[in-house]
Amino acid sequence: MSVEKITRRSFLKRAGAVAAAAAAPVSLVEIAWGRSDARNFTFAYISDSHLTQIKGTKFVSNFDRGLKRAIAEVNFMSPKPDFVVFGGDLAQLGKRAEIDHGLELMSALRAPVKWVVGEHDFYLDMGEYWAEKVAPLHYSFDHKGVHFVVLNSILTYEDWIRKWSTPEERMLAMARLDNPQGSPFMVGDAQIRWLRKDLAGVSSDTPVVVLSHSPLYKVFKPWNFWTDDAEKVQAELKRFRKVTVIHGHVHQVLYNQIGNISFYAMMSTAWPWPYPVSYVQVPNAVPKLTVFMNRADPHSERDGTGWGWLDLDSGRAAMHYELWENRPRTVRFDPKTGRPVDTVYQDPDKRIPPQMHY
């Protein structure tokens, strides 16, 4: 047998090639869609930071840490994202101090931010400070041939809003989880009229991406994973060939296809849903649930939280979830089945069986 001349360089190069193949950074699919120039791009998505003021300049450090980590990681994305969407609920109780604190942390991002308002940002002053300091409550923009619409999907019925004697009471009522005295979210007729006008000039072939805080469909009413006039909003989007809705609010991996619309949810950076009683030595700062549920690892405050980024290629979205205490997952629109599909776990053979923990 001939002597295999393995030099150090060739051996390590081989090993390096294997390692390099295993190291998968941001994936960009270079597919041109129907035009001569490639119109694919990537943007990041951070959501639901729920920054909570304790007193003065002291904020709940767990939630600060979550947002800081997402921002730090987004800044390491290579190639850089075109922009970063913030999915809403920057603050926990809508206080100016909390919104300011969030703006300060987010200013470390090395990409422009597109803001979506959440109910925790809104209900203390009905969005006044947000509209003044952060962004319009609803707006639209175009980017590389894709029409983006940002909706305020967390409005609700006027008589519920008027019911509370102070803004703080109103905010607390809306912030309360599992709230039997809650009120379902909606986009509202006025905004839907605005939406209709905004979309009037957009051709049905143009990919449309809608960014809202709460899901624009009906998931689970007791948790306000809900939009009361979802059907009306979806009707406005019906004529478009490629529609994607990306939302936060649910603090979990969630995706769906309803008619022509693909829905993708984003994690929170603060806490997952559902969540267990956290195993801590200090009082738990996570809001009280009426029923604690076991799901995320109680040992790690970052389990079930994370951020993500989306590749828009051919006008369809692939959502990459960066799960901090778990393996990353990609949910991508599958043209064959016509809906978002988890690229790894959808296959029944690849599903992780339920586990018993002692």
Add this chain to the structure above:
Amino acid sequence: MRLDRSLRILLMAGTCWAGAALAAPPLGLPPVPVPEGNPITPEKVKLGERLFHEKRFSADGSVSCATCHKPELAFTDGLPVAEGIRKQKGTRNTPTVVNAAFYTSQFWDGRRPSLEEQAKDPFVNPIEHGLESHGPILEVVRTDPQYRAQFRRVFGVTPDEITIDHVVQAIAAFERTVISGDSPFDRYLYGGDKTALSESAIRGLKVFRTKGRCVDCHKIEQTSATFTDNDFHNLGVGFKRIAPRLHEIVARFREARARGADLDESVLTEAEVSELGRFAVTGRISDLGRFKTPTLRNVAVTAPYMHDGSLKTLEEVVEFYDKGGEANDFLDGGIRPLKLTEQEKRDLVEFLRSLTSPRFARAARAQGASGADAVRTAQAR
């Protein structure tokens, strides 16, 4: 070379491993995972041990695996970071070989999937054995009459057919016999001997499993304990060294990788790359500063601690965890201040001391006596 007597006993016990059935593992250990392609035989183990001590596998004939993985020091070197050929300093603390067979990946950043693959790297690392290639190793084993005979007996190969894979398979087989259980902890928890641990250590075990939160990564299972979750975590150790210039370092690293730079070499020669941890292997941003959970077995005799050897004593380690590690953007979600009382810290350290297996406890006591004499005494026992 002189062998620690108890190691010799272990090897003789190893000769009872005939065919497929392996002897029951020591108390508190799961069965040793053995790859199908590399079964353990007594002859292979003997060969592997010889290769482990072979100094000719280095550029100037001074370094063998045992240079850093000293059997008499629980297969470590007692140094913060390893010192290889010509006393060059590496960037990482030498992990113990003892119970390394239970890791599902090797090295602090898990860059090699098996003991076999791990063994190939240090030979050709300029800081460790300093060889340019595996060529000189094959030269030796193909020409040395004793090696020729041993390789023929073990693998059924002629000298020309010997490859580096045979060499590392033998070394890995030897390493799979370097396991230890039956510590006071094992006798207490798995052996039913409630007197095996002191009161303090028993309290320490409770802290380990509850307030200390240790067991979440340093796992203890129902019938055995490897004290590792085989996962990677960022505690912030040493992260301060690179945090201020992290973007520059990551950019430089990515550039170098794109140009095909060697991961093994850059990790051990460049301190800054070393601190990137698991990220250097996976490229995943959230892996920045993450290192593998090491086993805690024999931790009392494998100081100093952490991937850079920066913590000298178990007390320092407990203090480090108590304060919640070193804050950084990528800190593991499970690391937080513990608010342990002084008593709890002492008890925890007592418990950690109880994880030392008898053989290494004896060797350590002998070491404590006096230098070289102590080592010889340990060997003679």
